[in-house]
Amino acid sequence: MDTKDDFLKNIQNEMNEVFKSQDPEFLDIVFEIEGKKLYADKLRLSVISSTFKTMLSARWNSKNNEPIEITNRKFEDFKEFLAFIYSGDINITNDNILNVLDMAEYYHIDHLKCLFFKSQDPEFLDTVFEIEGKKLYADKLRLAVISSTFKTMLSARWNSKNNEPIEITNRKFEDFKKFLAFLYSGEINITNDNLLNVLDMAEYYHIDHLKCLCDQILSKTEITFSNIFELIKISNKYSLIQLRQPL
Missing domain, CATH: 3.30.710.10 (Potassium Channel Kv1.1; Chain A)
Structure with a gap:
């Protein structure tokens, strides 16, 4: 059957x-x-x-x-x-x-855009990041269009043949991979384990839509005496509008 x-x-x-x-x-x-x-x-x-x-x-x-x-x-x-x-x-x-x-x-056609990233083919992807000793490929144009932070980071390489890996030292490989995949597909699996890391990347790279998704998830957190001060701290640090409302 x-x-x-x-x-x-x-x-x-x-x-x-x-x-x-x-x-x-x-x-x-x-x-x-x-x-x-x-x-x-x-x-x-x-x-x-x-x-x-x-x-x-x-x-x-x-x-x-x-x-x-x-x-x-x-x-x-x-x-x-x-x-x-x-x-x-x-x-x-x-x-x-x-x-x-x-x-x-x-x-x-987001799925087609995502195929380029999933291929991880240096023939088509002209920028390489190195995180925790592993490489991730992406294309300068897409990153620069979506993120002003990436635009600044990559501007010196725009007309350069320098393709040395850009080392990312303060992120986990899997989190950064999911973050880049989101920039191609618009989809991301946010879990309790990666939520704050994803939020921090969304803030740092100025990806407002992703930041709003994290804000929405956090706003549904059950507020208790043991977590309220941490939630207030997160809300203030990242200026989270939805999370701030029930606090």
């Missing part, structure tokens, strides 16, 4: 085959790139990408099937990108990496 995962994978495989067929009978939206057409379905694109949802909303109940012209992409890159949305696989090369990253950002 197939498991739930098998069932979902079979559906994904079937959807991928439909996309590869490029059959307008089943695919209800058409893009035109460099004079060539690519077919897809509105529902899948809208569910996966808020940008596609906005782009396609006016056509939802419309019979208008005029091609949507995409003027700022290469046909092969856009085809690879759409194929990823159906299959979960993509062929990333030195020639298309920047275009793929830009599309992942523009269309809000």
Whole structure:
């Protein structure tokens, strides 16, 4: 008997085959790139990408099937990108990496952005950190865009070929890895063991959204005589609005 995962994978495989067929009978939206057409379905694109949802909303109940012209992409890159949305696989090369990253950002495909970090491939990731004797790779551009602290830290290396590891001495490897992964995926597993370390990194690197997540978790802590003074100290140190309210 197939498991739930098998069932979902079979559906994904079937959807991928439909996309590869490029059959307008089943695919209800058409893009035109460099004079060539690519077919897809509105529902899948809208569910996966808020940008596609906005782009396609006016056509939802419309019979208008005029091609949507995409003027700022290469046909092969856009085809690879759409194929990823159906299959979960993509062929990333030195020639298309920047275009793929830009599309992942523009269309809000967080899983694709995360793949670059998970690969830990120095061919694509141009910055290396060393924590507790272990290396973590990331890309300067993404870190600098998201964090003013990283921007300052990496500015001297922007046009440099110096790729010596940046040593991070005051963090645990696993915590820093989860923190960097959050910058790519928007997801993080916050536990009682890493909460304060994650909060401290969010504060230090000016990642406000992550800081708010930590604040929200801390605000749900049961306040007792034994922890109230520690919670007040944390609230004041990091200016935590939600935690401060019940104190």
